[in-house]
Amino acid sequence: MQEQMTETVTEQITAERFAEQTSRIIASVSSVIDGKPEAVRSALTCLFAEGHLLIEDVPGVGKTMLARALAASVHATVRRIQFTPDLLPGDVTGVAVYDPVAREFEFKRGAVFAHIVIADEINRASPKTQSALLEAMEEGQVTVDGATHPLPQPFLVVATQNPLEMEGTYPLPEAQRDRFMMRISMGYPDAAAETLMLRQRERSNPLAAITPVTDATTVRALIAWTRRVHVAESLEEYAVALAQATRQDPSLHLGASPRATLQLVRAAKVRAALDGREFVVPDDIAELVIPVFAHRLLAARGVHRAGSQPVEAALTQIISRVPVPFADTRR
Numbered sequence: 001m002q003e004q005m006t007e008t009v010t011e012q013i014t015a016e017r018f019a020e021q022t023s024r025i026i027a028s029v030s031s032v033i034d035g036k037p038e039a040v041r042s043a044l045t046c047l048f049a050e051g052h053l054l055i056e057d058v059p060g061v062g063k064t065m066l067a068r069a070l071a072a073s074v075h076a077t078v079r080r081i082q083f084t085p086d087l088l089p090g091d092v093t094g095v096a097v098y099d100p101v102a103r104e105f106e107f108k109r110g111a112v113f114a115h116i117v118i119a120d121e122i123n124r125a126s127p128k129t130q131s132a133l134l135e136a137m138e139e140g141q142v143t144v145d146g147a148t149h150p151l152p153q154p155f156l157v158v159a160t161q162n163p164l165e166m167e168g169t170y171p172l173p174e175a176q177r178d179r180f181m182m183r184i185s186m187g188y189p190d191a192a193a194e195t196l197m198l199r200q201r202e203r204s205n206p207l208a209a210i211t212p213v214t215d216a217t218t219v220r221a222l223i224a225w226t227r228r229v230h231v232a233e234s235l236e237e238y239a240v241a242l243a244q245a246t247r248q249d250p251s252l253h254l255g256a257s258p259r260a261t262l263q264l265v266r267a268a269k270v271r272a273a274l275d276g277r278e279f280v281v282p283d284d285i286a287e288l289v290i291p292v293f294a295h296r297l298l299a300a301r302g303v304h305r306a307g308s309q310p311v312e313a314a315l316t317q318i319i320s321r322v323p324v325p326f327a328d329t330r331r
Contacts, residue, residue, distance in 0.1 A: 010221040010224040010225050012221075013221060013222065013225040015273065015276050015277060015278045016276065018222060018225060018226075018273050018274075018276075019273070019274065019275070019276040021213075021214055021218065021222060022044060022048075022222070022273075022274055024213040024214070025044060025070075025073050025074060025213055025214065026040055026041065026044065027213075028069070028072075028073035028210055028211075028213050029043070029044075029066070029069045029070050029073050031069075031206065031209070031210065032065060032066075032069040032206045032207060032210065033062055033065060033066050033069060034189060034193040034196055034197055035189050035190055035192070035193030036062070036066075036186060036187075036189070036193075038184075039055075039066060039184055039186055040066070041271075041274065042182055042184045042291065043066055043067070043070050043158065044070075044270070044274065045181075045182065045267050045270045045271060045274070045288075046156060046158075046181050046182055046267075047070070047074075047154060047156050047219070047223075048219075048222055048223050048226050048270045048273070049181060049223075049226065049263070049266040049267045049269065049270045050154070050155075050223060050266070051156075051180070051181025051182065051263055051266065051267065052137050052156060052157040052158070052159070052179060052180045052181055053156070053157070053158045053159070053180065053181065053182055053183075053184070054122075054159050054161060054177070054180040054182070054183040054184075054295060055158065055159070055160050055161065055183075055184055055185070055186060056160075056161045056162075056183055056184075056185055056295075057160075057162075057185045057186045057187065058162065059162065062186055062189075063158075063160040063186055064080070064118055064120055064160060065207070066158070066186070067116060067118045067158035068118070068207055069206075069207060069210060070116065070156075070158075071115065071116040072207055072210040072212065073210055073212060073213055073214075074115075074212060074213070074214050074215070074216070074219050075212030075214065075215045075216065076114075076115035076116050076154070076216055076219070077114040077115045077116070077152065078114055078115065078116045078117075078118065079111045079112070079113070079114035079116075079117050079118070080111075080117075080118040080120055081111045081112070081117065081118065081119050081120060082120050082121070083119060083120060083121050083122045083123075083124050083125035083129065083130075084121075084124055084125060085124065085125065085126060087125045087126075087129050088129060089128060089129050089131075089132035090110065090132075090144075091110060091111065091129075092110050092111060092112050092129065092132040092133060092136075093110045093112055093132050093136070093142040093144055094107055094108055094109045094110035094112075094113070094142065094144055094149070095107075095108055095110070095144065096108075096144055096145045096147075105145070107144060107147065107149060109149070110142070112132075112133065112136050112142060112151065113149075113151060113152065114152060115152050115153075115154055115155060115156065115216060116155075116156045116157075116158065117136075117155075117156070117157045117158070118158050118159075118160070119133065119157055119158070119159035119160070120159075120160050121160055121161070121162055122159040122160065122161055122172070123161045123162060123171065123172055124162070127173055127176075130172060130173065130176050131173070131175070131176065133157060133176070133179070134175065134176065134179060136151060136155075136157070137157055137179040137180075138179055140153065140155050152216075153216075153220060154216065154219050154220055154223060157180075159180065174254070174296075174298075177295050177296055178257055178259055178260065178296050180295065181263045181266075181267060181292060182267065182288075182291040182292055183291060183294065183295035184291055225273070226266075226269050226270050226273050227269070228278075229269040229270075229272050229273055229277075229278055229279065229280060230278060230279040230280065231265060231268070231269065231279075231280045232279075232280070232325075234325035234326065235265075235268075235280055235281075235282065235285060235325060236265065237325065238282060238285060238322070238324065238325050239261055239264050239265050239268075239285055240261055241322050241323075242256075242261075242264070242285070242289055242293075242318060242319070242322050243255070243256040243258075243260060243261040243264070243293075245318045245321075245322055246293060246297060246314075246315070246318060249314055249318060250300065251299060251300050251310060251314045252297055252298065252299060252300060252311070252314055253298040253299060253300045253301065254296070254297055254298035255297060256293045256296055256297065257296060260292060260293055260296050263292055264285060264288055264289065264292045264293070265280075265285070267288050267292055268280045268284040268285045268288055269284075271284045271287070271288065272284050282324045282325065286319055286324070289315055289318075289319055290312055290315050290316070293315055294309075294311050294312055294315060297311045297314075297315075298311070299311050299314070
């Protein structure tokens with residue numbers, strides 16, 4: 001029934017309606033997150049591309065607020081998991097509890113059962129607990145004691161991470177980082193945005209003023225519509241060439257995975273749709289290479305680049321030297 005309803009709504013969507021719907025969501029989230037339009041667009045990109053978002057930054061710059069504002073705007077269920085060293089995998093996925101009356105085990109859902117899951121300070125938990133999210137993020141389900149339990153759809157994990165040099169943090173394993181479609185940094189607000197924040201939040205909580213501008217059924221339909229955005233074969237080959245270049249670059253020890261290539265193209269489709277287009281252009285791909293690839297790559301030992309992060313610097317050079325194809329917009 002849910003699939004039929006989603007298909008019906010999807011058939012009614014056009015590029016103009018998609019842009020209109022998403023513009024309303026962006027405006028709603030931006031009413032809380034001042035001066036960070038690219039961060040808001042990145043969150044929407046991950047939601048509609050069925051990916052997950054990793055936000056790495058210092059505490060207090062609005063990482064959790066972004067996820068809460070997005071959930072409130074799309075009328076979605078949201079759960080927050082505070083990752084701490086004593087958090088157990090069962091706290092995330094759920095556990096089977098024996099019911100002595102029914103004489104059987106009953107599954108108690110963990111905190112991951114929500115449309116939007118905020119994994120707060122994910123790198124403060126042990127790698128074992130971090131890995132409890134792997135199946136959920138990749139397959140939209142969790143398996144406990146041999147039984148598989150589907151998660152609500154749409155499903156988005158927004159994980160916040162403190163910089164690794166801060167006390168009490170664990171590095172995310174490569175497999176965990178590869179499950180995140182994008183990594184972004186919020187950064188500090190400019191003076192005007194910070195002043196506005198002081199004035200607004202002194203009087204009330206801005207989240208309380210958000211009213212949903214859409215619902216989960218519409219979001220599922222919008223997600224399905226983005227899959228129909230046209231990507232020319234030359235642009236698919238361009239995405240593959242960018243990924244191949246990361247695997248051959250001598251300054252990089254670990255290149256982009258095939259999953260990264262797939263997610264780059266999916267994210268590019270959503271970016272095209274957000275701009276009101278039914279086709280991808282080369283800029284949609286090139287502008288997403290760093291946020292989609294950078295957190296998955298490792299610099300070769302001993303590589304240092306003055307004034308820049310070595311991985312981002314390598315990607316910038318790769319983007320500049322990989323030939324850009326002609327964008328064929330025909331279907």
